[in-house]
Amino acid sequence: APAGPLTGRRVLVTSGPTHEPIDPVRYIANRSSGKQGHAIADALARLGAEVTLVTGPVALPDPPGVRVVAVESARDMLEACRAALPVDAAVFAAAVADWRVAASADQKLKKQPGAETMTLDLAQNPDILATISGLTEGRPALVVGFAAETERVVEHARDKRARKGCDWIVANDVSAAAGTFGGDANTVHLIAGSEDVDSWPPLSKAEVAERLAHRIAATLGSAAS
Ligand code: C5P
Numbered sequence: 270a271p272a273g274p275l276t277g278r279r280v281l282v283t284s285g286p287t288h289e290p291i292d293p294v295r296y297i298a299n300r301s302s303g304k305q306g307h308a309i310a311d312a313l314a315r316l317g318a319e320v321t322l323v324t325g326p327v328a329l330p331d332p333p334g335v336r337v338v339a340v341e342s343a344r345d346m347l348e349a350c351r352a353a354l355p356v357d358a359a360v361f362a363a364a365v366a367d368w369r370v371a372a373s374a375d376q377k378l379k380k381q382p383g384a385e386t387m388t389l390d391l392a393q394n395p396d397i398l399a400t401i402s403g404l405t406e407g408r409p410a411l412v413v414g415f416a417a418e419t420e421r422v423v424e425h426a427r428d429k430r431a432r433k434g435c436d437w438i439v440a441n442d443v444s445a446a447a448g449t450f451g452g453d454a455n456t457v458h459l460i461a462g463s464e465d466v467d468s469w470p471p472l473s474k475a476e477v478a479e480r481l482a483h484r485i486a487a488t489l490g491s492a493a494s
Pocket residue numbers: 283343361362363364365366367394395396397398399413414415416417
């Protein structure tokens with residue numbers, strides 16, 4: 270990484286969706302593109318940070334100068350995050366599936382003759398953001414989560430910040446009008462404390478990433494002597 274305000278700082282970023290296996294050929298997923306998370310990893314690396322990007326399956330190039338760990342399921346993502354510690358800061362931008370198939374099949378599931386319906390039992394996935402925020406040993410000094418909301422964006426994000434135990438929440442307006450999903454623009458509010466809310470104008474995902482990276486740099490300072 271080039272020298273910059275984050276030289277000597279280690280940062281973990283998660284990005285993309287997770288894929289939760291049903292059987293060897295099928296999975297449950299979501300529409301996350303990974304654009305925002307990858308842009309954040311890229312922006313942090315440009316400021317000199319040593320970045321580990323733990324990403325679910327995406328159709329994006331690896332950001333230059335970033336250590337990329339590719340995973341599929343939420344449980345694999347949590348393990349890769351734990352393995353990336355210790356870090357000074359962690360940014361959880363992945364769209365982690367809330368549910369996985371409780372007992373995924375070892376062989377391809379077959380249609381059952383005569384059966385008009387079929388049921389999958391789901392089990393709750395670990396909450397990676399809440400897990401890392403709650404570490405008593407090795408908790409990153411700064412933990413940043415995302416909150417995608419369609420209404421009362423700041424209020425819901427404030428609640429989420431408290432519930433998850435993270436330091437900051439980047440609240441994302443994903444109402445249809447904001448056009449965030451799969452698009453290049455993002456309207457966000459940075460909630461850095463219950464009374465510390467910064468509303469940013471509509472920006473490209475690259476600009477959101479750059480602003481966030483600079484704010485992280487201002488908060489952590491440099492570890493370089
Ligand atoms: O609860 P919700 O999914 O709305 O919270 C979003 C935030 O929590 C994001 O930062 C996301 O990366 C993180 N998250 C996580 N693990 C989960 C669910 C969400 O890290 N299982």
